Amino acid sequence: MTSSAVADRVDRLNRVSAKRVIDPDVDLVGNVGAGQLIPDDLLSVHGLGLDLTREQRAKLSREEVASMFDNGIRFEAILEAGFALRVAQADDITDPRITYLFHEMGEETRHQRLFQRVIREIGPTARNPLAASVLIRWLDRVGTRWILNHPATLYTMVISGEEIPDLLQKLASEHPGTDPFLAAVNRYHRQEEARHLSFARSMLPEVWAKAGRAERWGIHHVVPAAIRQMYEFLVHPGVYETIGLEGWPTWKAVNRLPERIAIREQATRPILGALIDAGMISPRRVPKGWQRLCGVGPRVDRAQL
Secondary structure, X not given: OOHHHHHHHHHHXXXXXXXXXXXXXXXXXXXXXXXXXXXXXXXXXXXXXXXXXXXXXXXXXXXXXXXXXXXXXXXXXXXXXXXXXXXXOOOXXXXXXXXXXXXXXXXXXXXXXXXXXXXXXXXXXXXXXXXXXXXHHHHHHHHHHHHHHOHHHHHHHHHHHHHHHHHHHHHHHOOOOOOHHHHHHHHHHHHHHHHHHHHHHHHHHHHHHOOOHHHHHHHHHOHHXXXXXXXXXXXXXXXXXXXXXXXHHHHHXXXXXXXXXXXXXXXXXXXXXXXXXXXXXXXXXXXXXXXXXXXXXOOOOHHHO
16 A cells, blocks of 8 residues: 555545544443443353352453453553654654544543543452562563554554454443443444554554564564463453452463463454555464464465454
């Protein structure tokens, strides 16, 4: 896609975004219910064969939803910081790409306010053990700075941060056992994220052409591990402790479940597809990290992703 074609596509996204402004504080009226928010077969522990009481399942569902929304708020904040840096460093501040970044930041902050509202209503009690780790905090700072300063990595993570929640929210919103208000929140979020995905995919070839050797190596070999960790820590170990389970052992068992692995592979294959379409990865030589993340071989058929 040529630079002018990208600009035209982004112009169309700008027009759509300007016409579809949804304020969740006004347009999404309601509250999450008092009981179980997602059904048993969508709980992360589904497949472990645990004998949980109705109260434990309800508590776990609420803590899992809160953990995922908490992660969503924090991850989107990193993306917004990256977008703001792109604005600050822009050669042409009137470029339609910059205009779309303004739209996206506005939409993301509305999502964050809605997620914050849901978390507040749930009132979670889980403590994330990662928050107390000095090493994890240091690695998080290093990783965040790398993402902010490397546009190809930033847009790859944008796609990752949209595709993974999109699948999870699709499963929840379409399931009759999901809390009605939570289902509405998920549908609203997915509607706007579709435009964000289109924008990020459009930007990938341009930013990849400017990427240095270190960034290219990182996207091939480090980013898939980071995406896997992002997925696996959507529900952190402290969540399981709230219903009397051992945190880390349960978390490890959950992420070995065939059901959880299948969801991860289904959610991440479109990411690999986007990188192949952008010329960032060859379908005839898929890096091992992406093979492990997506459950594919060293050669893939693009039509299957």
